[in-house]
Amino acid sequence: MNVGNGPEDLSYFEDRFLYHLVDIAGDRPMGHLDGVLAENVAARLASDTGVLEGLAENDGEPASPPRDVVSGTVKELETEGLLTVPVSDKMSQYLRPTKEGRRRVVQWREEWNRQQNMQDRTVQRLILQELERQWRADPEMYKFGSILDVETFCEANDIEHTVYLANAHRLVDQGKVGTPSIAGAGPDSGFMHITESGRRSLEVVESTSRPQRNEQEAWVQVARLRRRLQIAERDLPSLVADQELRQRCEDLLVADAHYDRVIREACVILEDRVRKAIGVGKSSYGVSLMEKAFGKDGLLKLSNEGPEQIGAMQIYRGVMAFFRNTAGHNLIDSYDQDDALRFVVLVDLLLKTMDEALIDLAKQSDA
Numbered sequence: 001m002n003v004g005n006g007p008e009d010l011s012y013f014e015d016r017f018l019y020h021l022v023d024i025a026g027d028r029p030m031g032h033l034d035g036v037l038a039e040n041v042a043a044r045l046a047s048d049t050g051v052l053e054g055l056a057e058n059d060g061e062p063a064s065p066p067r068d069v070v071s072g073t074v075k076e077l078e079t080e081g082l083l084t085v086p087v088s089d090k091m092s093q094y095l096r097p098t099k100e101g102r103r104r105v106v107q108w109r110e111e112w113n114r115q116q117n118m119q120d121r122t123v124q125r126l127i128l129q130e131l132e133r134q135w136r137a138d139p140e141m142y143k144f145g146s147i148l149d150v151e152t153f154c155e156a157n158d159i160e161h162t163v164y165l166a167n168a169h170r171l172v173d174q175g176k177v178g179t180p181s182i183a184g185a186g187p188d189s190g191f192m193h194i195t196e197s198g199r200r201s202l203e204v205v206e207s208t209s210r211p212q213r214n215e216q217e218a219w220v221q222v223a224r225l226r227r228r229l230q231i232a233e234r235d236l237p238s239l240v241a242d243q244e245l246r247q248r249c250e251d252l253l254v255a256d257a258h259y260d261r262v263i264r265e266a267c268v269i270l271e272d273r274v275r276k277a278i279g280v281g282k283s284s285y286g287v288s289l290m291e292k293a294f295g296k297d298g299l300l301k302l303s304n305e306g307p308e309q310i311g312a313m314q315i316y317r318g319v320m321a322f323f324r325n326t327a328g329h330n331l332i333d334s335y336d337q338d339d340a341l342r343f344v345v346l347v348d349l350l351l352k353t354m355d356e357a358l359i360d361l362a363k364q365s366d367a
Contacts, residue, residue: 007108024044147192
């Protein structure tokens with residue numbers, strides 16, 4: 001289950017569809033013929049940022065999902081037992097979430113709340129720690145000289161400005177942080193100081209909750225990884241030119257774990273492409289396939305120099321021997337997301353090199 005802080009972090013269209021269906025249906029009981037119009041869920045999805053990337057806008061408004069996309073989504077969720085279709089006709093389709101569908105959405109919400117609470121506790125602790133440091137540096141005048149550099153603080157701790165403000169104001173409301181009686185003082189400007197109540201609460205946290213702090217530090221790391229992943233998703237088309245490779249591996253790359261699946265899928269794509277290039281059947285695969293394609297008498301010539309051609313063959317052969325065979329016959333948990341992305345980029349280069357060899361071969365045939 002890939003969750004973050006809200007429905008926008010759900011990876012799959014079907015999950016977002018289910019979330020909005022349950023959200024619209026609410027907790028009210030539904031009769032045998034009662035339900036939510038599929039078109040209403042589609043309209044909600046149209047305003048869900050990022051879920052419909054690539055769909056054209058209509059007069060400045062987000063485009064709704066095509067009818068066949070909605071129908072396919074409904075069918076899949078119905079097959080999984082997450083919704084039912086009590087009434088259906090050609091013009092409209094009524095949907096009703098099942099108990100299991102509602103339970104799944106409740107799980108997502110509980111996880112989002114847990115992560116949000118963890119985030120808030122972490123941010124508040126970091127604010128108090130920085131203000132306590134300034135109190136220790138000047139216990140006599142800290143109320144007048146204590147100031148938190150908001151921009152630097154947020155950047156150093158990878159905290160969004162709005163998240164900082166919400167938690168800093170909360171600390172002020174709780175009496176754990178005070179502000180001097182000067183114009184403009186407060187969380188927005190950073191002119192504030194820790195109070196005795198704030199120091200006591202910080203002492204309690206630091207003396208009794210080391211395991212919890214480990215969890216909070218893990219949240220900070222997760223937040224950073226999520227941002228790195230968002231950057232990777234934006235840059236993926238520039239890193240991986242081959243469309244089939246990108247489409248088949250992208251959803252696996254953004255998963256939470258099990259990145260050996262990326263290795264297997266990329267190797268299958270490379271193997272299938274080489275097999276088609278030299279016109280052999282599925283009985284040829286793996287190391288022997290690469291030797292047949294790129295060997296001394298192979299059809300795919302990557303260099304006119306014998307040693308270079310052998311070197312190229314060994315690269316393709318090595319991918320099959322080391323990556324394909326290992327991942328194809330074993331479950332490997334040692335690959336992380338960076339490893340998987342690097343491997344996909346490598347396979348993309350191998351596919352590009354092979355395609356260029358095919359172009360040269362076609363030119364020679366025409367001549």
